[in-house]
Amino acid sequence: MIKVTVLGRASAKPTVNSHPSAQVVNVNEQYYLVDAGEGVQQQMFRRGINPLKLRAVFISHLHGDHVFGLFPLLSTLGLCGRQMPLKVFAPRPFGEILEYHLRYFDPQLPYEVEWVEVDTTRHQMIFESKTLEVWSIPLRHRVPCSGYHFKEKYPELNVDKFKITKYNLTIAQIVAAKRGEDITLEDGTVIDNSELTYRPFEPRSYAYLSDTSRSAVAAERVKGVTLLYHEATYTREFQHDAKERGHSTAADAAQMAVVAGAERLLLGHFSSRYKSPEVLLEEAKEIFENSALAEEGETYTV
């Protein structure tokens, strides 16, 4: 199961109640931080998420509103005595920035921060666990920028226990059935695997696409995504600014959801010009009904 906790939905300028971009993606109790705007550590405390649990960090791009919160977080993890290395996936030149940070502020961090360079021009699997794949999604922003696509792996087949009894299957046959094989009974009858097994669930996926102009290529690459988070900095009337600054309108985000065949769309990265971002939601819903505004502190189950 994938759970996404939104910690910030503001664009570059934070407001009184709105933090810059940051999310925690929880996949089967493995925690991943996606972007790290200022204040992310405190936002995690507020939501009861222990930063020591973080398994890896994914940074979309090196604009301050997506990364300034990472450095205080790294320091705090040191104060908390973290010893497990922490992988940070980020585009170049993150390694240089990290080096400066460590030299001036954390020369004696008790754990290793391992930078993994993300090639923002390539769509590829960059991280894998037993149950999860994370893919990079090239985006169109003013600086090199990558989206991240969290995809559950196909779950193992379960063997129907009624069929085990019915056909009196041996342990060896059950194991073979779990592997997807057909089973030949003692009397020579072949039982098709599909009669014996079922998938406990359909794999789900979550895509984080921010910051970016509308990109049909990116939409194709997250085809069939269950939950799509897409930036929606502006309304349509600022289409020109959006394009010029490498951002999207709410209508752009909704069109992305349509092209991607997403089940649901979550809008974020709102310009501070919108005191109430309802207007962005209305714009998106005209095109893609199953849209919602990302709410800080909310957890979305995919």
Place this chain on the structure above:
Amino acid sequence: MIKVTVLGRASAKPTVNSHPSAQVVNVNEQYYLVDAGEGVQQQMFRRGINPLKLRAVFISHLHGDHVFGLFPLLSTLGLCGRQMPLKVFAPRPFGEILEYHLRYFDPQLPYEVEWVEVDTTRHQMIFESKTLEVWSIPLRHRVPCSGYHFKEKYPELNVDKFKITKYNLTIAQIVAAKRGEDITLEDGTVIDNSELTYRPFEPRSYAYLSDTSRSAVAAERVKGVTLLYHEATYTREFQHDAKERGHSTAADAAQMAVVAGAERLLLGHFSSRYKSPEVLLEEAKEIFENSALAEEGETYTV
């Protein structure tokens, strides 16, 4: 008049409701930022303080919890179109850190950030305006660290209007009296200046001493301070840790207030181990009755 707004009172590890060190000192509607822990820009928004109004920034030392909020603030000031140069007083090697920040995150800032190096070994006036002096106060911490002493200048003498009538003073005589001169009347009588003039108010002062071990020298240097803000990271039982880490207990802070002859003491920089810092206040009050806990968002008039 000096007004101090506390924006953060946590030590290194922030908590759900408690931010790292930052304050805004307002002297006759000139705004100065003292330390800049993470989240300081948002804390300013929350308190209705426009960051564009900042005239200068004073950083005590280069531990992250006193400076990580400065870089996002510098970026936001750029987005807001600041053009006025901004002076940042900070110890070495702030210049190098600033350089790398500007290189990676703000290569096109529309205003200049002028670093003024603070010599943390010297007690000297580092800033002066028409009504204010700011003095550096060498502190005892693990890294070079300076406190800041905001001192109102002596206000101009006012001439008592009843005396003007009584002695039928000319404009030239009034001006001379304001300068502090004695006045010789037409009949040769000399009127002592003190009979003609009065100070509209006694100059007040505010000292920010954080982070530091107890320092009798520092206390001497802020002798007669009106409001003393002093760090009180620990209670007395952690005296040993306090000393080892270059910090103070609440008792240390109170003793500082006694030696300095302060009117009032404000305690801050609390360790996250104290869920409720009342215990720190009690410890301080045993030694210096006019003590208070710094409250985030509160403004203290000096």
